Amino acid sequence: MAESQLLEEKKSLPLLRTEELLVNMGPQHPSTHGVLKVVLTLEGERIIKSEPVLGFLHRGVEKLAETITYHQFIPHTDRLDYVCAMYNNFAYVRAVEKLLALKVPDRAEYLRTIIAEVQRIIGHLFWLGSQALDIGAMTVFFYTFRERELLLDIFDDLCGARLTTSWYRIGGVERDFTPKIIDDIYKFVADFPSKIDEYDTLLVNNRIWLARTKGIAYISAEDAVSFGLSGPTLRGSGVDYDLRKVAPYGAYDKVEWKVPLGKNGDTYDRYYIRMEEMRESTKIIKQCLDQLPEGPYLAYEPKVVIPAKDRVFTDMESMIYQFRLFTNGFNAPPGDIYCGTEAHKGELGFYIVSRGGGKPYRLKIRAPSFIHLGAFDHMAKGYMIADIVTIFGTYDIVMGECDR
Amino acid sequence: MAKQQIISLDAPQKMFTVTVDGKQVTVAEGTPVFDAVKKTGVELPAMCYHYAFSPFGSCGICLVEVEGKSNNVRSCTAKVADGMVVRTNTDKMIEARKTAVEKWLIIHPLDCPVCDADGKCELQDLTYNLGVYDIKKGVKKQVPEDTRSLVLDFNMERCILCGQCINVCKEVQEIDALAFYKKDGLTHVGAHEGVPLHCEFCGDCLAVCPVGAITSRFSKYAYKPWQLKKTQTTCTYCSDGCAITLETEGSKVLRVTSKLSYLSKFGHDVERGDGHGGLCVRGRFGFQFIQSEKRLSRPLAKVDGQQIEIPWFKAIPQIARKLMQIKETYGGQAIAGLISGRCSNDEVYLFQKLMRATLGSNNVDTAARYGHMNSILAMQKGLGIGRSTTSYKQITLSDVILVVGSNVTETNPVFSLRIKEAKRKFGAKVIVIDPIQTNMMKLSTHPLQVAMGGETAMLQGLVKAVIAEGVAFSGFMEKYPKAYETLRQATGSLSEESITQACGIAWDKIKEAATLLAQSKRGTIIWGEGIVSLSNGQDNVFRLMDLAHLCGLLEKPGAGIHPVCEENNEQGAVDMGGVPEFLPGQVAYANGRERFEALWNTSLPNAVGLTLPEIIEKAHQGEIKALYIVGENPIETLPASMKVREAFAKIDFIICQDPFLTKTGQMADFVLPATTYAEKTGTVTNMAGEINPLAQAFDPKGESRTDFKIFCEITKQINGNAMQSVEAVMHEINQSVPGYFNGERPTINPEHLAHYFENGFAEDVIKRYQGTNTHPSSDVVNDGIFRLVLGQSIYHSGKLSTQDEGLMKIYNKPTLKISEADATKLDIKTGDWVRVATATPNGPLPLVAVEMQESLPKSSVELAIEIMSSLPKGMVWFPEHFTNLKDLMEVEVDPVTHVPYFKSGLVSIKKVPLFDLSVVSSHSCAINRGEAAQPQDMNSPSPSL
Amino acid sequence: MTIRTFFKNVFFQEILKALKLTFKHSFVKEVTLQYPHQKLQLPDAHRGALGLLYYDDGVERCVGCDLCQAACPSHCIRVVSGEDQENGVLRRFATEFYIDMTKCVFCGFCVEACPVNALGMTKLYEYSTANKRSLIFDKPRLYEVGKNYYNDAKAYLVAHNQEKADESAEAWRYRFPSFTKQ
Incomplete structure (x- = not known):
């Protein structure tokens, strides 16, 4: 929407008294995905300026990290992006492992990849359901949550919790897959592509959906890069950047998959990419399960990894490590590292400054939601006020991660 | 155990150059290799090493490789040679160290969950730091814990036989209470020959123990080191002013530690002559009075002869009003104040300012008066x-x-x-x-x-x-x-x-x-x-x-x-002007008056202040109308011949400020609950004049308040302005006593010396060297007449420590000590009971008269007796912390310094047959007439004695 | 615009397709549960309310080592340990034990930390109350939970590799070293 066009409209109504209208949207608004507040400056129905106001969900997680050991921080990462706790865990433990230069066993890498992709599907399902709901398509919400529920049950079976999982550990994972879990995932993976088709049936040609998403929240590839966007929001503009390909981790480099890209950089393209990513994830999960190697699921690094319980009961040295690691934590080498992980929202990065000892000196979380909100004004300018909900949704914003 | 080499500070030393991991370092001849390595900044792990005593060489962890020697060298015991080339971190050495740790881990019990040392354990640290794992399984030691001692438990399953406890006891403390002994084929640590340990209980063995082999009964199983909040503060028992760390959980002190521990064993920041950082029994184990149930938590006011609890907001205005009333009616000289030598500098300063500037009285004295x-x-x-x-x-x-x-x-x-x-x-x-x-x-x-x-x-x-x-x-x-x-x-x-x-x-x-x-x-x-x-x-x-x-x-x-003085801040109390002779900074009252009048913006009283004996005497004469006692307990400290009780009965208004309800407090019109040192901030000055900080570990118990706050509130009630914080008072002290907190130490002024040598020195000297027999205590002692000396016991300090459950558990049955020769003469054995009565050089006072006239302070007391070989003939000794015998003493007040001398006097001793118990109890009743029963009935004989 | 698209638009073809799909779903078995009447079958690994456990012979497992307190990332556990001197045996045990369920994040680290497997997570999730204070579980309450949900807790420990289901579990029992009073 060019500003000249706005100017034209203004000129055509010279007799009316016009002034800009300031609207506070949120923080208690059902479609702000949490407690985001946006101060909108409106010119009639058009958005002139939008200013996100953050901090309503600020909990000081980064500061908290400085007071507890690296291991103890894992449950706190669950609460960043509370929709996709596994990814936060994954991103965090990867950062710490990078700091420690810790090698994770092969099986653990596969397990992590499988669960990360399951979590990606959950995230996209959640996004799809709520975005469709926000736009007005309620049925999709029920369908996506039905599948999401199946996956959350797998999580519950795997680690004992559906949302706050804390399943990843520094050096591996907490618990191995049981045969039942493997069966469940296989079953899901076999079934899921047909479900994606169902969602497509409901949405992909739906004229309301198209009208509400096509051309909305457009951002050019250059702008997307300079705003630091990542994930589907970036790839929707056609930038081929996926950390799983660019800097492979886990088992991503051992399986076949594609990075879906958009062309127009609008909400519809991002929707399309997310749908495709779910299909790709299904492929990744299937391949990983097929290739799943035998072996330990947790690295044997007594100075870092908490010893197995049976050893604690019988070995003096394991008992000592158990006490030592839970009270003081391990001795991280001094230094600072940044480690980014491709979460379903975008690049979730952890920056850790260590001065030795068991606690981080400083821990900074690069949350994609926070970075994406930086482009909010740019992407919302000129659209109608009715589109604002779509624009929120297009980033897949979670305020828990944004405010930290 | 190699005898530690005496380091000559004066003779020149031969210097050797040693190469450690490629770095060259110059050290004196006779230095252990370990110290040379330490000098290069390499920290060798070592279990049995401690800088405070000579190397023992039992652990085999401080191994190094020395060029030209095929075997590994224990760096703590080996001495440097010129041109020695030492390598510390070769793979071989690391493996050797791991093996040495493994040796202990194999037989170590899996006790971390129940061990008090867990979290502050060198074995844990070494295992983790050296990365010892996957060791072979072995048979654990099976030894029952030795819990026979009053204070320390010995768990030989955990012991790694490093010998540090024995070394610190033998070399640093020079007490030699601990030793290795063999029992059932295993080496144990404990008292010689395996008898139950009873020693000074300084607890330094507990502090140096790198594992949990020695644990304290006073805090057994009550904590884990990582839970405790650590507060660096200063011990307030004696005038040493040792730095201590209060380790607390909530408002409970669980243990007291000092610098001495395995963490300080390498002595990184220790210079020659800095000491080893240990503590004594009082400092380490005398912490239970802080959380005593007997402590006051609300102010008491006397209403119709009964002391009832009242809230602070009523107590403070009533006190202020009454004090001002007395000041207006009788003048400032009718008010007197006594402050304990255990209060902080800031509190003494504020107290004397309250007395002098606000109440217009120079009658302020402190515990330093006792000597x-x-x-x-x-x-x-x-x-x-x-x-x-x-x-x-x-x-x-x-x-x-x-x-x-x-x-x-x-x-x-x-x-x-x-x-x-x-x-x-x-x-x-x-x-x-x-x-x-x-x-x-x-x-x-x-x-x-x-x-x-x-x-x-x-x-x-x-x-x-x-x-x-x-x-x-x-x-x-x-x-x-x-x-x-x-x-x-x-x-x-x-x-x-x-x-x-x-x-x-x-x-x-x-x-x-x-x-x-x-x-x-x-x-x-x-x-x-x-x-x-x-x-x-x-x-x-x-x-x-x-x-x-x-x-x-x-x-x-x-x-x-x-x-050497007794209480922890006697020196600081005098420095802060807590005595009538001096204003803050030990400025003579007459000289400094104008300066302080200007500083405090008030007029100070003309009258020369009264000292402690004078206050009591004036109280007898009815001239003292109000007495403000802070932390002092004259009734229990001074002998009955001072007639303190009678004197205090004549005072209209007594305020007693103390954490506990003392005998003096029971006579007071207002008792204000003060806090212990753990609950306040401030500074104290030790006997060497060093300023040490007091830090607050937790909030005051109940509604008790720090002395500082009480003084502030009373001052505020009277004249509306008061100090807001300890910092503000410190700032004012810095103005009135420049440089006090900056470590500036006054030096001897040559002008003052010259002046004194010219004026008055000659006359004094002639008096001082007139005759030899000027000491009155060197009277000829008759048969059955002994010189009783009151002295200090290591387990106690003043009266404060008798409120401490822990110290009372160690030492609560004081006995009269007598020399071996006298005991033989009187046919007395340890454990016998004797009757002690006041005497003159010629013989005992007639006992009948004493019993008839109960109001007379002199009387007789029955006590258990113990033979102490170190006493000279004709002397008996009793700990001054217990009040049994102090009433037998005569008081002599020094004419110049007004110090009351009552720690030495003549008594007669007579053996009491054990069956004559009725006599015993009736006498003790006579002594304690009108007083509440003593907490630990020391006068009544117990069958065990 | 082709004729085909025109007809598609006029007859709302994509909407009809979607309606057909939703209509088909009328005949699919429902996936929801009628909660208070029907209850979910929770997996063994489920992390529910915490309970303290006894050994089979009725001895309290907890020795009061306070490691759960140290491991807890939300600082919701408080253990007060003390000395138990019954039967002449010196024993460390927890005199008081509190878990603030309002703070608990159900991460299971305390169970992972416990060197005697005294803590277990149960499938108990229905303890909502009008009195918030009663959510601070004290030692008797925790032992009660552990007793009533012993099988759940045991299953949890086995599922999370904390304890073995078979006889060898008995060999892992923490035995106090011979702390007999001399």
Whole structure:
């Protein structure tokens, strides 16, 4: 929407008294995905300026990290992006492992990849359901949550919790897959592509959906890069950047998959990419399960990894490590590292400054939601006020991660 | 166990160059390889090493590779050689160290969950740091825990036999209570021969134990080190002012630690002469009074003869109103104040300001009056400074130390370690003068056990010997020839024979000691309660100063004189103007009055203030109308012959401020609950004049308030303005006593010396050296008449420690100590009961009269008796912390310094047959008439005795 | 615009397709549960309310080592340990034990940390109350939970590799070293 066009409209109504209208949207608004507040400056129905106001969900997680050991921080990462706790865990433990230069066993890498992709599907399902709901398509919400529920049950079976999982550990994972879990995932993976088709049936040609998403929240590839966007929001503009390909981790480099890209950089393209990513994830999960190697699921690094319980009961040295690691934590080498992980929202990065000892000196979380909100004004300018909900949704914003 | 080498501070040392991991380092001959490695910054792990004592070499972890030697070398025991090439971190060494740790892990029980040391355990640290894992399985030791001792439990399953506990006991404490012994084929640690341990319980073995083999019964299983909040503060028992760490959980102290632990074993920030950082039994185990149930939590006010609890907001205005009423009616001189030597500097400053500036009374006195004032007033007059002229570090590095009249190992146990260290590590000569064969005398190089009351003659003799031998310090003779001449003439009249006869020491020995001290490079004179709390205290301090002048101890660098006092902040209380003679900064009242009037913006009273004995006397005369007592307990401290109770009964208005309800508190109109040191911030000054911080560990118990806050509120109630914070008071102290908190130490002013030598010195000297038998306590003692001396026990400090459950558990049944010879004569064995009664040199006072007239303070007391070989013939000894015998004492008040002397007196002793119990109990009732039952009924005989 | 698209638009073809799909779902078995009447079958690994456990012979497992307190990332556990001197045996045990369920994040670290497997997570999730204070579980309450849900807790420990289901579990029991009073 060019500003000249706005100017034209203004000129055509010279007799009316016009002034800009300031609207506070949120923080208690059902479609702000949490407690985001946006101060909108409106010119009639058009958005002139939008200013996100953050901090309503600020909990000081980064500061908290400085007071507890690296291991103890894992449950706190669950609460960043509370929709996709596994990814936060994954991103965090990867950062710490990078700091420690810790090698994770092969099986653990596969397990992590499988669960990360399951979590990606959950995230996209959640996004799809709520975005469709926000736009007005309620049925999709029920369908996506039905599948999401199946996956959350797998999580519950795997680690004992559906949302706050804390399943990843520094050096591996907490618990191995049981045969039942493997069966469940296989079953899901076999079934899921047909479900994606169902969602497509409901949405992909739906004229309301198209009208509400096509051309909305457009951002050019250059702008997307300079705003630091990542994930589907970036790839929707056609930038081929996926950390799983660019800097492979886990088992991503051992399986076949594609990075879906958009062309127009609008909400519809991002929707399309997310749908495709779910299909790709299904492929990744299937391949990983097929290739799943035998072996330990947790690295044997007594100075870092908490010893197995049976050893604690019988070995003096394991008992000592158990006490030592839970009270003081391990001795991280001094230094600072940044480690980014491709979460379903975008690049979730952890920056850790260590001065030795068991606690981080400083821990900074690069949350994609926070970075994406930086482009909010740019992407919302000129659209109608009715589109604002779509624009929120297009980033897949979670305020828990944004405010930290 | 290699005997520790004496480090000569004076002789030049041969320097060797050693290469450690490619770095060159120069060290003195005889240095262990370990220290050379330490100097390069490499930290070798070591389990049995501690810088404070000689290497033991049992753990085999500090291994290094030495070029030219095929075997691994234990770096702690090996000495450096010139050109030695040492490698520390080769793979072979790391493996060897791991093996050494494994050796202990294999047999170590899986006790971490229940072990008190878990989290602060060297075995854990080494296992983790060296990365020992995947060790082979072994058979664990099976030894029952030794819980027979009162304080310390020994768990031999956890013990790694590093021997540090034994070494610290033997070498640093020089007590030698612990040893290895064999039982059932296993090596144990405990008291010699495996008997239940009963020692001084300094707890240094507990502190150095790198694992949980030695644990404290007082905090057993109650904590894990990582849970505890650590507060760095200062111990408030004796005047050593040791730095302690209160480890607390909530508002409960769970243990007290100090720098001494396996974490400080490498001595990184320790310089020569810094001490080992340990504590004594009082500091380490006397923390339970802080959380005592007996502590007051709300103010008490006397209504119709009953003390009832009232809220603070009523108590403070009532007190302020009453004080102002008395001030307006009778004038400021009708108000008096007493403050304890355990209060912080800020509190004493505020108290004296409240008394002087707000209430217009100069009648303010502190616990320093019980003896330390003798030292301060004498030093003020003679030198112009009223404090020690040396420091702990200098004392440790002294080459000759003279200890006079101070049972320093009992009164100031940690300070005494400095003397021990000077002797053991640096080869100092220690001369001890005391009528009792104290522990320090047993350890000394020159023990001089004088006859009872022979200290005066001994000091005269030393002064005479220095002059007669011609070894006096030339600097003094050149600078003050007139003073030297005066001394020479005065001592010339004394005959060697009379001195020898009065003190019971051969002239040769006196001569030897005098020569040693005069020719010392860094000599130190230390004196204590045996001089200042007995009559003629001030004169003896003057004699010691004469000796110091003649030996050049006030001129030579590193030399000095050092008075030992009792309570932790006596020195600071005097510095802060807590005595009528001085305003803050030890400024004489008349000299400083104008300056302080300007500073405080008020007018100060004209009247010269009253000292403690004068306050009591004036109270008898009814001239004192209000008395404000802070932390003091004169009724229980002073003997009955002072008639304190009667005097206090005549005072209209008594405020007593104390954490506990004392006997004095029971007489008070208002009792204000104060806090202990754990609950307040501030500073205290130790006897060497060092300022140490007090830090708050938790909030005051119940509604109790810090003394500081109470003074502020009363001041605010009276005149509407008061200090807001401790910092504000410190700022004001910095204005009134410049440099006090900046470590600026007053030095001896040569002008003051010259002035004193010109004016009055000659007359004083002539008086001081007139005759030999000037000490009244050297009376001829008849049969059955003994000189009773009240002294300090190591387990207690003042009356405060008797409120402590822990210390009372260790020592609560005081016994009268008697010499072996006298016991044989009276046919007394340890555990017998005797009747002690006041006596005159001619014989006991008639007992019947005493019993008839109950109001007379003199009476008799029955006590269990114990034979103590170190006592001289004719002396009996009793700990002053317990009030059983103090009422038998006569009080003599020093005419100059007003110090009440009551720690020595004549008593008669008679054996009481054990079956005659009815007599015993009736007598004790007579003594304790009208007083509440004592907490631990010490007078009643227990069947176990 | 082709004829085909025109007809598609006029007859709302994509909407009809979607309606057909939703209509088909009328005949699919429902996936929801009628909660208070029907209850979810929770997996063994489920992390529910915490309970303290006894050994089979009725001895309290907890020795009061406070490691759960140290491991807890939300600082919701408080253990007060003390000395138990019954039967002449010196024993460390927890005199008080509190878990603040309002703070608990159900991460299971305390169970992972416990060197005696005294803590277990149960499938108990219905303890909502009108009185918030009663959510601070004290020692008797925790032992009660552990007793009533012992099988759940045991299953949890086995599922999370904390304890073995078979006889060898008995060998892991923490035995106090011979702390007999001499």
